[in-house]
Each structure stands twice: as structure tokens, then as C-alpha cells.
Amino acid sequence: MSEDFPWLLGREGGKVAAIDCGTNSIRLLIGHMESGSFVDDLRTMEIVRLGEGVDRTGYLSEAAITRTANQAKEYAQICREAGVNRLRFVATSASRDAHNRDDFRAAIKDAVGIEPEVVEGNEEAGLSFTGAVSSLHEAENPVMVIDIGGGSTEFVTGSAEAGVLGAISMNMGSVRVTEKFPEIAAPNPDTSRAVAWIDSLIDKAAAAVPFTRVNSLVGVAGTVTTITCHALGLKKWDPEAVHASRFSLQQMVDSCDYMINASVDELARLPYMPAGREDVISGGALIWRQIVCRAASDNPKLRGNWVSEHDILDGIALSII
Template identity: 30%
Template sequence: MAGLFPPDTNKNSGRKTGGKRGRSSGKVADFRYKRPSQSTPPSNGAAPKSVAQVIPQGDRSTRRQAYAALDLGTNNCRLLIARPEGEHFTVIDAFSRVVRLGEGLAASGRLSDEAMDRALGALQVCAEKLRRRNVFLARSVATEACRRAANGAAFIDRVRAETGIALDIISAQEEARLAVLGCHILLEQGHGPAVIFDIGGGSTELVLIEPGERVPRIIDWASVPWGVVSLTDTVGRGEGSSEADRLERYNRMRMLVSDSFAPFAERVVGASRAEDIRLLGTSGTVTTLASLHLELPQYDRRAVDGLIVPAASMRDISVRLSTMAPEDRRQLPCIGNDRADLVVAGCAILESILDIWPAEKLGVADRGIREGILRSLMAGSLTPIRSQ
């Protein structure tokens, strides 16, 4: 896929329902978004007609049409709208908002009313952008929070009724595949084995890929239910009053994550000892830590996306953040209030990954699932990455 889709350019930059697991079709849905009808809902109890209308294959027009990818995660709601430009694609609109959909899920097993309302507010904005941009093909996915929540499928139905957006609750395996497809072109050059990881809000995916092919072949993968929100909520948000308290809390996080990673670590231990191993991460955690490494006064995607950072530097920053008082973390550029209470969990997950895969350098990607969806749509492929 690297040969088909080089890095994107940003014009504006300076499951079938089945219980609590939800929909898991694993397929790319082709949709045209239209403004929903304002007429009275049908009296037979049927759901309002979705903004997403299936397009017959014969009705597709040129590659100048707009494509869209929407990712509703445990912590964020993100949208990209892009047009193909030769072998590239150009982003023509984007949206991102912290919604914390999975807040409180670890304790209750359900999405809270407040969290669902926050997510719906963001999705209303996305729906309007999709209509305004006259999107031709799109895919909208939901991940770990909706997979785990007892009311996840009901929330998906509510989203469709209120916004017209038809969310697909994807499996952890498909989430890993899309993340790899979206960012693997940023892997450091080399011939050794590589691991790509995605630290999300509710889960973390790790993927071992085979080197030397234009389209990555997945050799092994794992998904664990620890992301920055789920891990923070499980350990507790209270950080204590002393550095010793914060360190003890951080070590508990590290233990939980390492125990979950153990089966994958055992399977890849041989590959991890090879020469020239490579590592690439996509998440708010790695981009935030990379910004601190660069000492940026504010976040700059152009400086961070594709950056190669010494792994030791990322460890040092993680350790420093883990014992820092919350009020001090909030003052750091590129962290602020949104990430101050969650970044410590991300650091614990990142350090556990570095224990498993001790690469000397870490590649940083500010791209992932949404870009993977766009590449799949533009290529017209349902199976963009081959697995063993």
C-alpha cells in the first residue's frame, strides 16, 4: 500500500448487532451523506432515514470526489475528509474533540448519559461537515468503549437516529489492521522486524509485521483492554499528595499492563532479539511525548508526524511525568487540562511496550485509523493488509 498511497498532505495545515459486543462487520461501507429529511418520523415505528445512503457501484464518479473517515474512540471523536490527488490524498476538512465516551465505563460497564451526550454533540458537528462537503464515500467506526459497554449497541442506534451517521463497531483485530494501514509508511527504513502500536483511550493494539514488503503482512498481533482512560479509571484518578504516592500508582499501572502484554511478549521474544528492530507508535501519548522531546511551545503536527525519537528520551519523559504533580503537568506545553490526568497512563503503557520491544528509536505517527479507512476507501479494497 505504500506504493499506492504516499503520505497525505493537509491543505489546511500552517457489529451486525450482537449483544454488548455490537456490530463487527469488518467491511468497508460505501455511503453518500445527504441532509436528513425534516418530515415527521414514520408512524410504523421505523427509524428515521439515515444520512448515509448506499451508492450503487455503477453510480461512482471520478476520484476527485470527497472521501471521509470518522473514528469514535474511547476518548476522542475524529473526522477526516479528503480528496485523492494522484497517488496522494489532500485533507480538505477535519475535526477532533475530546469526548471521553468511556469515562466511568470501567466501574459501571455502561456508557454514561453525560459521556453519550458529549459524543453526540461532536457527532452532530461531524454530520454537518459530511453534508456540507458532499461526501461521496465514507466509513464511520466506533472502537473499544462501544465494544465493551452493555449499552454500546443502543448508543449506536441513537447516533443513527439523531445524526444520520451509521457507526460500525469494529473488532480489535480490524482496529489494529486499520491503524497499521494508516501509518506503516512512516516506519524507519530497515530490514529487521517491526512492531506498530496504537495506544487508545480504551485499548492498546500491538502488531508485529514482516519487513521487506510494500504491503505489510501481519505476523502476530494483540489487543489489551488498557488505554489511557480505562487504565486511569481502573487504578483511580486520585494521585496522592506525594511523589512516592504517584510513583506507587504508576507502578501499579505498569504491572497491570505488563501482565496483559505477557502472552504477546512471549510470542515475539525471538523477533525482539533480532538486529535492526523497528518501532512505530500512533496515539496522543506518543505525539505528546514527542512534542515534549522537541520542547515545542505548542503542538505542531508537521514537526511531530514522522519524527524518529530515541527510545531512551521517551522513557525519561515518561518517568518524569509519572511523578509530577497534576497541577505541574497542566502547565506543560502540549499537555494542558485535556491530557494532564491521562498522560500518565499512556506513559505506563508506552514503557511496557518498550520493555517488550527494546528498539533504540521510536517512530512517531500523527495518523492511524482514519487514514487507514481513507486508504481503503480510495483503493476500493476490503482487505488492505494481508495477515498470515
């Protein structure tokens, strides 16, 4: 068993790995500490759509669990070849909501040797915040980190010095919104029902973690970074260009509107669009547009809308350093 899963041996030092399994994607980060900073050795992502249909049925499908476990098995092989000594596997919204999440846990343990930690929303929010601010020094504190996933969106306020000051997780994400309001997948859709629902959840989030108490808004994760590629006019995915980029409200709204109104086929042809995100990006763009507009309305003195390529995946890795 230890030969298959060397991270069970409890060795200190060396390389660590983090796996983040969300509603839509599963991601792997391998890295090590160097001169007091965390250095990436590998960062990769695959769309597996673990949460397909879970909002409607309450269950993870057998096919979705199998897809995810097969990808996790590939990640375990990559970790073995890279010489990883410690591994943490975190699962979020879809597995948190599913009645049969024990089936998912068993499949992942068979694939990687450890059970996934199905974290609650507040812990997910804290990991996202830690990852986002770990290498984003330009944003003025206090900041609010917005992590839009496939099944949930985290709103986290804090500062690099004080850490998390407030957080809330809302059950809205790109996959969940798209499945709940299928009309938004059409070109130039009627978004009225979806927007009303999204805004009602933003109201609840803003009551818990007010936009008025922060100086900067920081968006993280695949929805936001994909929209940012459009805002930057990129011809391919370029994490270095995306990270620490700053936008006006209008720039971000314009790019969100493009994602909302374009056809799925057109979105699939974008050179920076990961296969498997093109049919749910409109739902994520609706969430991000409504959040940035609400933040600007509630806080006219907001000093910046930032984007970070670092997020919960980095927070998971840093938690085991």
C-alpha cells in the same frame, strides 16, 4: 434524508471522511486522492470521554453518549459543508465492551445517518497498522505498531509490502488504567500496582507478537504524540515535527517519566496538551514507557523507536478509497 446525509447516496469519487470514536476522543479526517496519494483536507479531534466509567460499570453513561452524539452531529455538518461523498464511522474499545452499545449505535445513526461499526480488536489493529505505515517510509521493516488508546492498546507487526503479519489487542489504555489505578493521577505517584498489571498484559502481547521479530517500533495516537511533543521541546502542537520523529530509548523514557510525575494542573498548562487528556496522560505514559523498555530488553538489536501522526483514522479513510 439524503440531503442531510449525502454519503448515503453512494456517489463515487470526491472527498471521503473517516470518524474514529474511541474511549477518550472522537476524531474526524476528511481527504481525497491526488496523484495516487491520500491528501488531508481536514483533521480534527475532540475529547468526549465516551468510555468514562465503563471499565467499572460495564455501561456507557447517558451523558457520555449524548456528548459523543452531539460532537458527531457537528462532524456531520462539517462533512456536508466539505462535500463528502463517502463516510465510515468506526468505534473501538469503550463501545466494544459496553452492554448498552446499541443505545450508542442508535444515537450515532441519528446524528450522522449511519450506524458506527464497532470493530473487534484485530480489525482495529489492522486499520492502525495501515494508517501508520501509509506515510512512514523511514522505519525499517518489519515494524511493530503500538496504538495506545483510551481503553485498549494494539500491538501489530508487519511490513509495508506484506501487510499485517500478527496482531493482538489488549484491554489497557490511558483512561482504563487511570480509572483502575486512581493513585497514578497524583504527582510523583506510587505506580507499582499499575506497572505490575501493565507488565502482565505486555507479557501476553509479547507472547503473541514477539518484539524479537521486528526491526522498528512505531508509536501512534494521542498519548504517544503528546509525549513526543515534550521530547521535542515543542511550544505548540506541530504534527509535521512529530511525524516520523525518531528517539532513543532514554529520550522517550525521560518524557514518559515527566508525564507520569507531573501534577494534572501542570500538564494542563502544556501548550500541546489537548483539554481532557491531562488527567489520563500519566496512565498512557506508563503503558508507553513499559512497552518501549520491554521492546529494548527483548530485542537489543531494535533499530529505531519512531512516532507516526498517522494511525487508525488514516486506515479508516484508506479503507473506503
